[in-house]
Amino acid sequence: MSMTTNSIFLNEDHLAVREQTLRFIDDFVRPDGAQWEEAGMVPREVLQKMGAIGFFGLRVPERLGGVGYGPLTSAVFAEALGSSTYSGFAATVLVHTDMASPHLLHAGTEEQIARYLPRILTGETITAIAVTEADAGSDVAGMRSSAKRDGDGWRLNGSKMFITNGVHGNLIFVAARTNPQASGHQGITMFILEPGMDGFSVGRKLDKHGWRSSDTAELIFDDVWVPAENILGEVDKGFYAIMENFQNERLVLAALAVGEAQEALDLTYDHTQNRTAFGATLFDKQTIRHRLAMLQGRVDALRTFAYDTAWRFEQGQEVVKPVSELKALAGELVNDVMYTCQQFHGGMGYMTESPIERMYRDARIGAIGGGATEIMLEEVAKRSYRQ
Numbered sequence: 001m002s003m004t005t006n007s008i009f010l011n012e013d014h015l016a017v018r019e020q021t022l023r024f025i026d027d028f029v030r031p032d033g034a035q036w037e038e039a040g041m042v043p044r045e046v047l048q049k050m051g052a053i054g055f056f057g058l059r060v061p062e063r064l065g066g067v068g069y070g071p072l073t074s075a076v077f078a079e080a081l082g083s084s085t086y087s088g089f090a091a092t093v094l095v096h097t098d099m100a101s102p103h104l105l106h107a108g109t110e111e112q113i114a115r116y117l118p119r120i121l122t123g124e125t126i127t128a129i130a131v132t133e134a135d136a137g138s139d140v141a142g143m144r145s146s147a148k149r150d151g152d153g154w155r156l157n158g159s160k161m162f163i164t165n166g167v168h169g170n171l172i173f174v175a176a177r178t179n180p181q182a183s184g185h186q187g188i189t190m191f192i193l194e195p196g197m198d199g200f201s202v203g204r205k206l207d208k209h210g211w212r213s214s215d216t217a218e219l220i221f222d223d224v225w226v227p228a229e230n231i232l233g234e235v236d237k238g239f240y241a242i243m244e245n246f247q248n249e250r251l252v253l254a255a256l257a258v259g260e261a262q263e264a265l266d267l268t269y270d271h272t273q274n275r276t277a278f279g280a281t282l283f284d285k286q287t288i289r290h291r292l293a294m295l296q297g298r299v300d301a302l303r304t305f306a307y308d309t310a311w312r313f314e315q316g317q318e319v320v321k322p323v324s325e326l327k328a329l330a331g332e333l334v335n336d337v338m339y340t341c342q343q344f345h346g347g348m349g350y351m352t353e354s355p356i357e358r359m360y361r362d363a364r365i366g367a368i369g370g371g372a373t374e375i376m377l378e379e380v381a382k383r384s385y386r387q
């Protein structure tokens with residue numbers, strides 16, 4: 001993968017994380033990724049290997065056993081994972097590191113952190129975040145799963161949809177409505193669930209267009225009794241915790257898209273330089289190299305924007321607008337790149353043995369998941385009017 005090494009934003013630590021991630025991909029992901037796609041999951045031993053190297057503690061403070069890096073490191077990590085050509089693997093990892101486990105770090109009590117974090121760091125525990133429901137995705141506040149107080153705990157009922165790591169994950173942070181009178185954003189609480197709790201089950205393992213090595217579940221809660229000690233954060237304030245972590249989640253998804261797009265362009269440069277038609281290579285055709293060059297320019301611009309946004313985030317600046325712009329641009333651009341790169345691979349690009357075929361499918365979620373493009377544009381538009 002061709003990556004910037006002399007960006008003003010990146011220091012030696014960032015480059016070391018990138019280097020280590022790329023090495024892990026070469027050693028363990030590229031050789032076996034196709035089998036994981038078939039199996040619909042990433043083996044736990046592979047995730048535990050990542051844990052042993054320290055990948056799951058990148059954002060965890062040193063006093064808790066991690067290395068305490070910031071959002072820029074997450075962006076570099078996600079970009080590198082995006083180059084693997086197996087984004088189902090990348091999704092499995094990034095949901096654990098940057099979308100689910102941060103909820104425990106931000107809202108967990110000392111006891112909860114002491115109880116769960118050590119195994120999260122080693123990869124013995126893989127986390128999931130369950131917010132979306134069949135009838136409420138973009139409209140998070142429309143969720144209907146609910147929990148009622150019952151003795152020293154809560155009774156949880158309802159279901160969740162499209163939950164990454166929902167089948168094989170073993171610590172699930174679930175959002176449910178705890179105050180039916182409260183409107184919209186109020187009255188949502190996060191709960192910590194573990195497989196095996198009475199009434200908690202995987203309804204279906206969902207079959208998907210792309211990200212096939214990532215497991216995706218429908219989760220069912222049928223009168224699950226959740227002890228009060230499993231409340232994560234403040235009762236009725238869960239919506240705000242979800243929104244807060246969305247910025248990190250969207251930044252990481254955008255950086256993943258940058259890595260995917262660059263890898264697709266690199267594969268397509270190689271292909272067009274080796275493939276001949278009408279007496280010259282495909283790359284010799286000006287129309288082809290110009291279209292690739294334009295996409296390369298857009299990817300380079302997006303990468304710089306991603307690093308800049310991550311840096312601002314790290315400085316504690318308000319980033320909802322740039323993160324939303326970035327996520328919208330990245331989700332659309334990665335699809336433009338995949339379309340053109342598959343096109344220039346010709347018939348071979350349509351074959352499942354060709355990485356670009358998988359990458360084309362994997363990229364589609366970039367404009368849908370973790371805040372669809374239209375929702376991102378709403379966030380931007382709301383913040384763009386002069387008052």
Ligand SMILES: Cc1cc2nc3c(=O)[nH]c(=O)nc-3n(C[C@H](O)[C@H](O)[C@H](O)COP(=O)(O)OP(=O)(O)OC[C@H]3O[C@@H](n4cnc5c(N)ncnc54)[C@H](O)[C@@H]3O)c2cc1C
Nearest residue numbers: 129130131132136137138162163164369370371372374375
């Ligand atoms: C593979 C995969 C993995 C996922 N993993 C997780 C996970 O781990 N945890 C989790 O909680 N969720 C997860 N999701 C859910 C994902 O975040 C949602 O699918 C996404 O937010 C979109 O919600 P929706 O599917 O309900 O679509 P909808 O909300 O029904 O949207 C459908 C379309 O309508 C558009 N739209 C909606 N509202 C508006 C509006 N106001 N103005 C204009 N357009 C609008 C949307 O942009 C979209 O294009 C996952 C989804 C997938 C596919």
